[in-house]
Amino acid sequence: MPEGPSIVILKELVQEFKGKTLLHIYGNTKVDFSSLENQKVTEFKSFGKNFFICFKRGSIKIHFMLFGSYRINEKKDTPPRLSLHFKNGELNFYACSVKFIEANLDETYDWTADVMNENWSAAKAKKKLKAIPRTLVCDALLDQNIFAGVGNIIKNEVLFRVQVHPKTKVGDLPPKKLTELVREARQYSFDFLEWKKQYTLKKHWLVHTKRTCPRDGSRIVKEYLGRTHRRTFFCNSCQVFYKTSRDQIARSKKIKSKKSKIKIPRLDHQGARN
DNA sequence: CCGGTTGTTCAGCG
DNA sequence: GCGCTGAACAACCG
Numbered sequence: 153m154p155e156g157p158s159i160v161i162l163k164e165l166v167q168e169f170k171g172k173t174l175l176h177i178y179g180n181t182k183v184d185f186s187s188l189e190n191q192k193v194t195e196f197k198s199f200g201k202n203f204f205i206c207f208k209r210g211s212i213k214i215h216f217m218l219f220g221s222y223r224i225n226e227k228k229d230t231p232p233r234l235s236l237h238f239k240n241g242e243l244n245f246y247a248c249s250v251k252f253i254e255a256n257l258d259e260t261y262d263w264t265a266d267v268m269n270e271n272w273s274a275a276k277a278k279k280k281l282k283a284i285p286r287t288l289v290c291d292a293l294l295d296q297n298i299f300a301g302v303g304n305i306i307k308n309e310v311l312f313r314v315q316v317h318p319k320t321k322v323g324d325l326p327p328k329k330l331t332e333l334v335r336e337a338r339q340y341s342f343d344f345l346e347w348k349k350q351y352t353l354k355k356h357w358l359v360h361t362k363r364t365c366p367r368d369g370s371r372i373v374k375e376y377l378g379r380t381h382r383r384t385f386f387c388n389s390c391q392v393f394y395k396t397s398r399d400q401i402a403r404s405k406k407i408k409s410k411k412s413k414i415k416i417p418r419l420d421h422q423g424a425r426n
Numbered sequence: 427c428c429g430g431t432t433g434t435t436c437a438g439c440g
Numbered sequence: 441g442c443g444c445t446g447a448a449c450a451a452c453c454g
Contacts, residue, residue, distance in 0.1 A: 154432050154433060155432050158432080201433075201434095215434075217434060217435095217449080218431060218434085218449090218450070218451085219431085219449085220433095220450085220451090221451080221452090230451085246451085249433095296434095304431085304432055304433085380434095381446090382431095
C-alpha cells in the first residue's frame with residue numbers, strides 16, 4: 153500500500169466525501185479529533201506517502217508506514233486507528249500513523265519534491281542531488297526530501313530502467329544519467345499508478361523480486377543495501393557501476409602519500425562493473 | 427507457523 | 441550537539 157502512487161489512488165477513491173460534513177470521528181489513535189465533528193472536509197491531498205484530510209482549521213495527516221491499510225464504506229475485523237463517518241458513508245484507517253497539522257500544508261511541504269505532484273521539479277531534484285555527491289543512488293531515491301513518494305519497489309525498478317548499479321554514488325553519475333534517473337523516478341511512478349489500478353503491477357516488475365534479468369537472462373542479485381539496508385534487486389551485468397576517475401585519483405593520491413608504490417589503474421568513464 | 431516486508435521514528439552511541 | 445545506526449513497531453501473505 154505505501155508508495156506514492158497508491159496514495160494517489162486513495163485520494164481518487166475518497167472524492168465522494170469531499171465537501172461533506174464529518175458527523176462522527178473515533179478510533180484507537182491517541183489524537184483527539186472530536187473538534188472536527190460537524191466540520192466540512194475541504195479537500196483531500198497527498199504528499200509522497202502522506203495522505204491528508206483537510207478541514208478549515210487543519211489537516212489530519214495519515215502515513216501508512218509498512219502495514220497500514222484502509223477501507224471505504226466497509227470495516228475490517230480489527231478496531232480502526234481512525235474512523236470517519238459521513239452522511240454518505242465511512243472511511244476507515246488501520247495500523248497507520250495519525251497526526252494533526254494545524255499549519256498550512258502549502259507552506260509546510262515542498263511540493264516540487266513530490267514525484268506525483270503537478271509542481272514536481274526535476275531541476276530542483278537535480279540540484280538537491282548535486283549537493284549530496286557521496287550518497288549512494290539507492291539511498292538518494294528513497295530520500296523523501298528529494299523524491300517524495302518513491303519507495304523500495306520504485307527504487308529498484310528505476311535503477312534497472314536507467315541501468316545504474318545501486319551502489320553508484322550520486323556524484324559519480326554522468327550528467328545525462330543523473331537527468332535520466334530523475335526523469336525516470338517520476339515516469340515509473342506514473343506507470344506504477346496505472347498498473348496498480350489495472351491490478352497488473354507485479355506482472356510489470358522487471359527486477360523487483362525477480363531471479364533472472366529480462367534483458368540478458370543473467371541472475372538477478374538480491375542484497376540489503378544502503379543506509380537502511382533495504383532489499384535491493386539488480387542485474388550486475390546490465391546496471392553500470394559508475395566510478396569517476398576523480399575518485400580514483402583521490403584514492404591513489406592518498407595511498408601515494410602513505411609511501412605506497414601501488415598504482416591504482418585509472419578506469420574509463422563508463423566505470424568498472426562490480 | 428514462521429519469516430519476511432511497498433516505512434519511519436527515535437534512543438543510544440561515538 | 442551532531443550524525444549515524446539499529447531496534448521497535450505493525451499486520452498480513454506465502
